[in-house]
Amino acid sequence: MKRAMLGKAGTAAILVALTTACNAPAPPKRTEAPDATSSGWTRPPAILSVRRVSASLVFTGEAEPGTRVVLRNDSGAAYAAAADGRGRFEIRMAAPAGDLWLQPETQIGQDAAPSPDRLLIVAGGRGPIAILRSGGPTRRLDRAPVLGAVDSDGRMRLASGQATGTVPIEVQAGGESVRVTPAAGRWSLMLRPANGPDGIAVGGSRFAWPGESGSGAVPRVERAGQGWRAVWTGAGGARQTTWLPDPA
Incomplete structure (x- = not known):
């Protein structure tokens, strides 16, 4: 409040x-109504938490069940995982050496629903x-x-x-x-x-x-x-x- x-x-x-x-990255094809799932659109993922495991960062969140969740940076590098039947996902990535900007998105086939949010990792976590x-x-x-x-x-x-x-x-x-x-x-x-x-x-x-x-x-x-x-x-x-x- x-x-x-x-x-x-x-x-x-x-x-x-x-x-x-x-700004949303170019590939793949993106939708423009991320929350209108009843009309065939796919909502973007929500990242809820992060934890460090050895030299890795593990992100967990929620998305449409069975969809592919991607964290993509402006250079095209991506980290991905599939959401389970309850819509939960976990993405593991090596902790970056410095700062890293990522944009979450959900993919179904050739369509993608990018999140309006940015994930920022400062100084490798x-x-x-x-x-x-x-x-x-x-x-x-x-x-x-x-x-x-x-x-x-x-x-x-x-x-x-x-x-x-x-x-x-x-x-x-x-x-x-x-x-x-x-x-x-x-x-x-x-x-x-x-x-x-x-x-x-x-x-x-x-x-x-x-x-x-x-x-x-x-x-x-x-x-x-x-x-x-x-x-x-x-x-x-x-x-x-x-x-x-x-x-x-």
């Missing part, structure tokens, strides 16, 4: 600004592992602090994280304080924009948001303050910054 730290007019503008979309979501909050798969991520497009910021139970969490930023009630173990909250670095306090823990990134190659991952900053581009060239704080 999320509440805005803005007035009604500011909130309406922010909701419009939130909508961006990730030694850093954060997260699902970056256009138009929504980033979801950390690794051990993360109470503030898991801050997503920004230069006009708004969306703070989010995990929580236990439904006890309200107090969030302070931009001179304001708001209590947000977690739902399904997660919380998210729109924050006022900031021209530069800004302090954010969540549940008594303080974080120093480092601000937007400068110009440079996209996508990229870089150290920024006490965390990692990922800069990536959605459909239409929309630029987005995601800051992933270090674990406590």
Whole structure:
């Protein structure tokens, strides 16, 4: 559950600004309505967790039963597995040497349903592992602090994280304080924009948001303050910054 730290007019503008979309890779043929399974379309997979096994990373999630689930990067390399009769899948891959961007998709024959999300593995899994979501909050798969991520497009910021139970969490930023009630173990909250670095306090823990990134190659991952900053581009060239704080 999320509440805005803005007035009604500011909130309406922010909701419009939130909508961006990730670029989908070319092969194979892709569908455009991933959730309309009743009409013959296939929904994209959902990655739910990751664990390290020796020198490998093992991702688990849910997809359409019997479909092929693929994690594909921009160079064409792919990691795949089949979803079982209950729709569960497990993909094992060697931990990369550095940063790796992947896009999940579901394949049935020659058709594919790419996810609008991006899976980011930082520093071979030694850093954060997260699902970056256009138009929504980033979801950390690794051990993360109470503030898991801050997503920004230069006009708004969306703070989010995990929580236990439904006890309200107090969030302070931009001179304001708001209590947000977690739902399904997660919380998210729109924050006022900031021209530069800004302090954010969540549940008594303080974080120093480092601000937007400068110009440079996209996508990229870089150290920024006490965390990692990922800069990536959605459909239409929309630029987005995601800051992933270090674990406590």
